[in-house]
Amino acid sequence: MSYFLITFGVFLFVIAIMAVGYVFQRKTIAGSCGGIASLGLKKVCDCPEPCDRRKALMAKAERRKRRAEMIEKNRII
Structure with a gap:
């Protein structure tokens, strides 16, 4: 029992x-194989039009990118 504990x-x-x-x-957890990005895909689904949630995430990423560029x-200094 002590070994178990x-x-x-x-x-x-x-x-x-x-x-x-x-x-x-604050890094994303990633596997050693590279996941879906290693296949050259940016998203999991093959939908021609992204869903509302995906659009919101893309807009948020774009705002973060613009803000980082503005700060830079x-x-x-």
């Missing part, structure tokens, strides 16, 4: 450390 504790510790790293780095352009 020690092993369980080690797994919980590793999971907690990974969660802290994820929270602070107006940087003093």
